[in-house]
Amino acid sequence: MDIEINLLKKEILQCSKCHLAASRNHVIFGEGNTNAQIFIIGEAPGRDEDLQGRPFVGKSGQLLDKILDACGFTRNEHVFISNIVKCRPPDNRIPTPQEAATCMPWLLKQIDLINPKILILLGATALKYMAGADRKITRERGNWLSLQNRLAMPVYHPAALLRDPSLKRDTWEDFKKIVFKYRDLVNPEHYSAHV
Ligand code: URA
Numbered sequence: 630m631d632i633e634i635n636l637l638k639k640e641i642l643q644c645s646k647c648h649l650a651a652s653r654n655h656v657i658f659g660e661g662n663t664n665a666q667i668f669i670i671g672e673a674p675g676r677d678e679d680l681q682g683r684p685f686v687g688k689s690g691q692l693l694d695k696i697l698d699a700c701g702f703t704r705n706e707h708v709f710i711s712n713i714v715k716c717r718p719p720d721n722r723i724p725t726p727q728e729a730a731t732c733m734p735w736l737l738k739q740i741d742l743i744n745p746k747i748l749i750l751l752g753a754t755a756l757k758y759m760a761g762a763d764r765k766i767t768r769e770r771g772n773w774l775s776l777q778n779r780l781a782m783p784v785y786h787p788a789a790l791l792r793d794p795s796l797k798r799d800t801w802e803d804f805k806k807i808v809f810k811y812r813d814l815v816n817p818e819h820y821s822a823h824v
């Protein structure tokens with residue numbers, strides 16, 4: 630398994646299937662535990678991620694880490710984090726449908742190899758590209774979906790929470806559902822100080 634993941638990583642780091650390759654500093658493969666039961670899907674790397682080569686290291690990432698911590702989850706142990714597209718779109722625009730479609734086989738291979746029980750769809754872009762363009766994050770957040778034979782929970786993107794802190798209350802309810810499901814499916818003893 631780890632051999633396969635490392636081969637996949639090597640391939641992804643060399644990808645030039647779309648024009649985002651030309652302007653990137655790094656391909657952001659993702660990080661976390663490749664045996665994790667939770668796979669978090671973001672939108673795309675931003676400036677900080679492109680410079681550092683790691684996902685969710687800017688302001689959104691700091692908020693994501695706080696939320697994970699409140700759930701008793703760590704990046705190293707409980708989750709793997711990646712994005713719909715693995716290279717930064719210029720000016721942080723939303724990835725186009727074509728960019729997302731070109732990059733999607735990489736994400737699907739990562740999900741296949743890591744084989745998580747739970748997917749977390751962070752924000753409108755992850756929801757739309759994973760579940761269909763007609764999906765609305767405001768309508769579907771907090772409700773389990775079935776995707777690739779796995780449970781998927783759409784939640785607001787941390788950047789949306791930074792723009793509108795009133796969304797944090799709903800988001801915490803959604804993450805509590807994830808902790809309950811993790812106890813059901815993975816580890817009944819999972820400890821969280823807050824859930
Ligand atoms: N926002 C995302 O969607 N992904 C990242 O990796 C960073 C910020």
Ligand code: URA
Nearest residue numbers: 752753766785786789
């Ligand atoms: N708009 C977004 O782009 N993402 C969210 O999570 C919520 C609103």
